[in-house]
Amino acid sequence: MSNLKYRIALILALVVASVWALFPRTVIERRPKGGTFVYDTVKKVPLKYGLDLQGGMHLALEVDESKGAVANKSEALNNALRVVRNRIDEFGVSEPVVQKVGDDRIIVELPGIDDPERAQAVVQKSAYLEFQILDESQALDRIAPRLDAIARDKGLLAKSAAAPGAKPADTANKALTSLFAGSDTAKKADSAQRVASADSAAKRKTGDTTKAAADTNAALAVKEGPFQNLVQPYQIPGEYLVASADEPLIRTLLADSTVLAALPPGKVIRWGSDSTIAGGGKVYRSLYVLDARPVLTGEYLVDAKPRTDPMEGTVVGFTLNNEGARRFKNETTKHIKDYMAIVLDERVMSAAQIQSSIGRDGQITLGRRGDVQAAQDLALVLRAGSLPVPLKVAEVRQIGASLGQDSIRDGITAGVIAVALVILIMAIYYKFSGLLAIGALVLYVLYTLAALAGFDAVLTLPGLAGFILSIGIAVDANVLIFERIREELGRGKTVRTSIDEGFRHALPAIVDSNVSTLLTAAVLYQFGTGPIKGFAVTLIAGLVASMISAIFVVRTFYLMWLNRSRGATPQTLSI
DSSP states (O other), X not given: OHHHXXXXXXXXXXXXXXXXXXXXXXXXXXXXXXXXXEEEEEEEOSSEEOHHHHOEEEEEEEEOOTTSOOSSHHHHHHHHXXXXXXXXXXXXXXXXXXXXXXXXXXXXXXXXXXXXXXXXXXXXXXXXXXXXXXXXXOHHHHHHHHHHHHHHHTTHHHHHHHSTTOOOHHHHHHHHHHTTSOSSHHHHHHXXXXXXXXXXXXXXXXXXXXXXXXXXXXXXXXXXXXXXHTSEEOSSTTEEEEEXXXXXXXXXXXXXXXXXXXXXXXXXXXXXXXXXXXXXXXEEEEEEEEXXXXXXXXXXXXXXXXXXXXXXXXXXXXXXXXXXXXHHXXXXXXXXXXXXXXXXXXXXEEEEEOOSOOOSEEEEEEETTOOHHHHHHHHHHHHHOOOSSOEEEEXXXXXXXXXXXXXXXXXXXXXXXXXXXXXXXXXXXXXXHHHHHHHHHHHHHHHHHHHHHHTTOEEOHHHHHHHHHHHHHHHHHHHHHHHHHHHHHHTTOOHHHHHHHHHHHHHHHHHHHHHHHHHHHHHHHHHOOTHHHHHXXXXXXXXXXXHIIIIXXXXXXXXXXXXXXXXXXXXXXXX
């Protein structure tokens, strides 16, 4: 009786867990919208339909050549196809369609997507990871006068003021004028004195006040400019701050090819991912000067997982392979006490001093304002790999079901008829024992659907076919058990002994047949795509549930019947 209580408790626990897994839930999700984030109430449906039953989201991706031409576009797209497929698999979408069309386009079709904007961001994200040493030679300070001279000679400052989206004319003119004034009082006084001296000399020589002022401003611009006055050194070597109001101007200057060519050899400039509030409450953006050669890249990364640290906020921990760990340890050993930056997609995520050699494990700090969803997406794309070429979304739309309503209706009708016939045959042929098997079959259906919901499976028509097939397999196990019980009863054994012997002798045959089918389904899942994989998933879930229902649940029903008849031991079993 004690054993029976545990059996009943386990069955009820599985029923409760299955109902909970299948019950729709309303959750609050943080979604990107219009450059910011909003919180939406979303109804989570555990089991969703596939592309053939309900359609989904269609994305057409092309190579983005806005930043430069791609030499071998077809080969680059083949490599990108593999990365996109890995990302979609990591994203948790079941039954996706990811394929190359022609030599310039990748088609992605995703069923049951609740957040299309997030899906696009995950597919397009580059996620190129680099570890670079910060410059300690003050190269930017030494080259700043030359960069300012280039900006003045090419008229970049005027272009920046006239660029679309710039400040109004009077504000822009004031901002440009302030570029040639020092950042502190002493520099302002020195500048004013030089302006006055130059102006007086010009007046004495020419008497033309206007020309003197223009010459004075031109002479002053040679010595002072945005790189000398707006880019301020900060706490660690190679780190600078730029006021948010001045950031568009500095970005425009750094985007010019002549300015880039004048940068010190072997050095690159990268913007930071976060902002800093300094004196006076002003907001500043970080700017870093780094060694162009990275210490290590993300190609050696084998795993990445998001987590929350009480001290550092949201972080993404990563693990390197053996070769990456060896190289990272060697390089960081050479640069102990130097500062190293973690650069993702040409943006500095964090920078810190190397206190000792670093091996296999590390982390990317997103800070306290980092979103958990963003950390999950970052870990996802890091695990899937970096895109070899940038991709852009050429087309996005919703698509309908690939199968017609007639096909869907006929398929469901065939499944219902098949299940009804199985139930009818079991009830007529095996009588009372058949009814026990039907009761276990109801629980089997519940367990199987819950398992599919737990794996975020998507129901497709082939998947439903696999589900119905597994119902037949579940009943087949009961047929083997019932026939064995009949044999034992025919030999004159008691009902309880016949039931025990029937389950014991039928078990090896049931396990062998289910394991062989499981192996076949596993091969289909591993090498199949689309509907074939859906068929395999439902078949595997059904086989596991059938083992539980046919062996454990039916025997528990028998034990309950025997326990109730304990006062009057039954002489016959309806089987």
